[in-house]
Amino acid sequence: MIMLKAIAIDDEPIALDVVKALAGKIGFLEIVGFYTDAFEALKRLQQEKIDLIFLDIKMPDISGIELLRSIPHPPMVIFTTAYSEHAVQSFELDAIDYLLKPFSQSRFLKACNKAYELFELKRQHGAPAAVDYIFVKSGYGQVRIRLDDILYVQSTGNYIQFVLREDKILSRLTMSEAEALLPQPAFIRMHRSYLVASGKVDRVERESLFIGDHELPIGAGYAREVSKITGA
Numbered sequence: 001m002i003m004l005k006a007i008a009i010d011d012e013p014i015a016l017d018v019v020k021a022l023a024g025k026i027g028f029l030e031i032v033g034f035y036t037d038a039f040e041a042l043k044r045l046q047q048e049k050i051d052l053i054f055l056d057i058k059m060p061d062i063s064g065i066e067l068l069r070s071i072p073h074p075p076m077v078i079f080t081t082a083y084s085e086h087a088v089q090s091f092e093l094d095a096i097d098y099l100l101k102p103f104s105q106s107r108f109l110k111a112c113n114k115a116y117e118l119f120e121l122k123r124q125h126g127a128p129a130a131v132d133y134i135f136v137k138s139g140y141g142q143v144r145i146r147l148d149d150i151l152y153v154q155s156t157g158n159y160i161q162f163v164l165r166e167d168k169i170l171s172r173l174t175m176s177e178a179e180a181l182l183p184q185p186a187f188i189r190m191h192r193s194y195l196v197a198s199g200k201v202d203r204v205e206r207e208s209l210f211i212g213d214h215e216l217p218i219g220a221g222y223a224r225e226v227s228k229i230t231g232a
Contacts, residue, residue: 079099097111132148149167194219
């Protein structure tokens with residue numbers, strides 16, 4: 001079985017003990033670090049590939065939301081918090097789940113299973129695609145989309161919009177799920193809200209790139225990804 005490598009960040013040691021106890025019963029999960037200091041956790045993230053973060057929101061020096069936004073290409077995230085008012089904001093950041101303290105073993109397992117399913121999806125689509133199309137759910141059915149027809153993908157609220165040469169298709173996916181479906185480096189994440197077809201890009205400027213008449217913003221921290229398009 002493939003293991004998910006995770007860390008947990010919470011300013012309360014007791015909360016970390018709870019995560020440690022619950023995680024110890026899940027065979028595919030390995031928590032390699034527990035941090036009460038968010039900035040120490042950031043150092044670990046810079047040094048090592050981590051698949052999943054269990055992240056508290058209200059912490060003294062930096063909030064979990066701010067911490068997540070500071071990472072250009074964050075791992076999967078499950079928020080663990082005593083406050084419900086940040087739920088919508090967390091899902092806008094592609095969080096896997098939002099656990100309200102105190103949470104049970106079954107609820108914790110459900111969140112971890114979602115992370116594992118997405119991890120497997122990404123792993124299966126990490127190699128070049130064996131076919132030239134994907135199927136996505138749209139409305140009440142599944143729509144076939146040819147990869148060569150996709151210009152870019154945009155997050156719009158709770159939906160993902162696939163912008164094609166002559167059409168647009170709306171699907172209820174997260175940005176992370178869309179990214180997992182599309183093969184790299186043929187498709188590059190160049191903004192929190194955009195994936196772009198590398199071969200369709202006509203011009204790249206400092207803060208924008210262009211596909212025909214479409215101007216798309218380049219997100220802060222995504223310069224390295226965009227450089228894969230230009231080779232610079």
